[in-house]
Amino acid sequence: MPFEVTILGSSSATPTVHRHPSAQVLNINDKLILIDCGEGTQVQLFRYKIRYQRINRIFITHLHGDHFFGLMGFLSTMHLQGRVNPLTVYGPEPLEEIIRMQLKVSETQLRYPLEFKAVSSQESSIVYEDHEIQVESILLRHRIPCTGYLFREKPGLRRLIKHKITEDGVPVAALPSLKHGRDYEDEKGRLFRYLEYTLEPRRSRSYAYCSDTIYHEAIIPQIANVDLLYHEATFAHDILPRAEETFHSTALQAGMIAQKANAGKLLIGHFSARYKDVNVLLKEAQTVFPNTHLALEGERFSTD
Ligand SMILES: [Zn+2]
Numbered sequence: 001m002p003f004e005v006t007i008l009g010s011s012s013a014t015p016t017v018h019r020h021p022s023a024q025v026l027n028i029n030d031k032l033i034l035i036d037c038g039e040g041t042q043v044q045l046f047r048y049k050i051r052y053q054r055i056n057r058i059f060i061t062h063l064h065g066d067h068f069f070g071l072m073g074f075l076s077t078m079h080l081q082g083r084v085n086p087l088t089v090y091g092p093e094p095l096e097e098i099i100r101m102q103l104k105v106s107e108t109q110l111r112y113p114l115e116f117k118a119v120s121s122q123e124s125s126i127v128y129e130d131h132e133i134q135v136e137s138i139l140l141r142h143r144i145p146c147t148g149y150l151f152r153e154k155p156g157l158r159r160l161i162k163h164k165i166t167e168d169g170v171p172v173a174a175l176p177s178l179k180h181g182r183d184y185e186d187e188k189g190r191l192f193r194y195l196e197y198t199l200e201p202r203r204s205r206s207y208a209y210c211s212d213t214i215y216h217e218a219i220i221p222q223i224a225n226v227d228l229l230y231h232e233a234t235f236a237h238d239i240l241p242r243a244e245e246t247f248h249s250t251a252l253q254a255g256m257i258a259q260k261a262n263a264g265k266l267l268i269g270h271f272s273a274r275y276k277d278v279n280v281l282l283k284e285a286q287t288v289f290p291n292t293h294l295a296l297e298g299e300r301f302s303t304d
Contacts, residue, residue, distance in 0.1 A: 002027045003153070003205040004302040005035075005228065008044035010269030012212075012234050012248070012294040015039060015064055020213060020297060021066035022270060024230070026151060028133055034058040034074075035149065035209050040274050041070035042077050048298055053083055057128065059119075059135070060091030061211060062146035068095065072102050079110045086113040090127050090135075092145055093118040105190055121145030124222065129154075138222055140213035142247045148210040150223060158198035205303045208263075211270050215253040216246060223261045227303035230295060231257055233268035233281050251281035254287035264303065269295030 005025050009020030021038025025045070032055045034041070045052040060068050062298050068091070073215075078087070087097070096116040103110065119127050119137050124147075128135040131154065138148035157179040165175075174184035178194045185191050208223040211232040223229060234248035243250050249257075251268055257265035266289050271278050278294055285292040293301065 001029045001202075003029070003207070004300050004301070005129065005207060005230070005267075006048060006050065006300050007267075007295045007297055008041055008048065008050075009038050009297060010271060011038075011066070012066050012232075012270040012272050014273060015066075016273050018210065019271070019273075020044055022061075023053070024209070024295075026207060028151065028153065028167060028205075030054075031056070031132070034149070036061055036211070037065050037068045037070040037074060039069040044249070044297065045074075053078060056087060057211075058089045058091075059088065059127075059149050060085070060095060061148060061209070062138070062142060062144055063095060063098075064142075064144065064212070065094050067211075071095075072099065075099070075114065076108070077109070077155065079108065079112065083112045086115060086189060088115040088117060088128075090117045090119050092121065092147075106253040107125065114266045122149050129133075136222070138208065138210060138219055140210060140219065141216045142212045146212055148208065148213070148219070150206065150208045153204040155204050155283070156201040158194065158201055161197055161199060162300065168192075168197075180259060190240065207303070210257075212248060212261070214247040215249050216259070217257070217260065220261045225262050225264075227264040228267065229258050229261065229263040229265070230267040231270060232270035233285060234270050234272050236275070236280055236284055240284070252288060255285035258285075258289040258292070262288075264291070265301065266292040267295040267301055268292060285304040 006025045008023035009017035020040045022036040023041040024035045026033040034055045042231035136150040140146045177184040183193050206226045207228045208226045209230045231254040233254040235243045237250040237252040254268050
């Protein structure tokens with residue numbers, strides 16, 4: 001059951017020849033979710049052979065162009081490619097008007113239903129949930145309203161110990177109860193204890209996406225113990241004043257957030273174009289959080 005993120009872009013502000021602006025695809029049990037959609041995202045989806053028509057939800061963090069300028073092109077391509085399945089976009093409220101306006105002036109009637117859900121930057125909330133996952137908004141501090149997202153699997157059912165069930169002839173009717181952690185008694189009064197026939201549910205996995213933000217410790221309780229944390233690291237710490245004035249973080253600060261939140265693994269990205277070699281940012285973050293990785297295009301990261 002996959003739970004992995006593919007990096008499509010991790011440049012900040014302007015694209016460079018080798019780096020695209022922010023976009024990622026999260027695959028949770030073969031459901032695809034797009035997070036941010038900078039310019040050129042659709043080309044990156046083709047390049048990395050992502051089955052993009054299977055993306056049903058798009059989460060946009062804020063309305064700086066490097067996080068959503070690719071959205072209209074992508075929505076249009078899915079239409080031209082014959083998409084009929086509904087698609088939902090989550091993001092700051094003005095984004096809906098931007099999308100509708102562009103569709104209106106180009107007289108485009110999408111073939112698929114497009115739904116928009118405004119995400120508040122004033123209070124954190126559950127913005128989406130189904131039987132498998134839950135997505136919460138994370139309040140970040142940036143020059144304009146900005147929310148990150150926390151993707152979390154819901155706890156699954158207990159796992160059956162199949163050989164024991166066969167050996168003891170546990171009736172099929174007992175299995176749903178056992179999986180839900182309840183003992184089962186059949187009509188002859190035979191008792192089947194769930195602890196004997198099941199194991200703990202598989203661990204729920206989680207991913208927090210935090211871009212863009214100034215160093216902001218208020219997010220730590222919400223992302224505590226997250227398996228995989230993406231935190232922006234636009235600059236190195238030697239130019240902290242530059243990071244502060246633009247409401248961005250340094251690589252060292254990204255490492256500090258990961259360490260204080262007890263994250264399993266840290267991915268850093270949103271690199272300033274001034275860094276030709278982003279390994280300086282990697283090394284800096286690793287001084288406080290060794291399990292740090294660069295969110296480079298085409299790389300895939302899982303929770304393991
Ligand atoms: Zn920004």
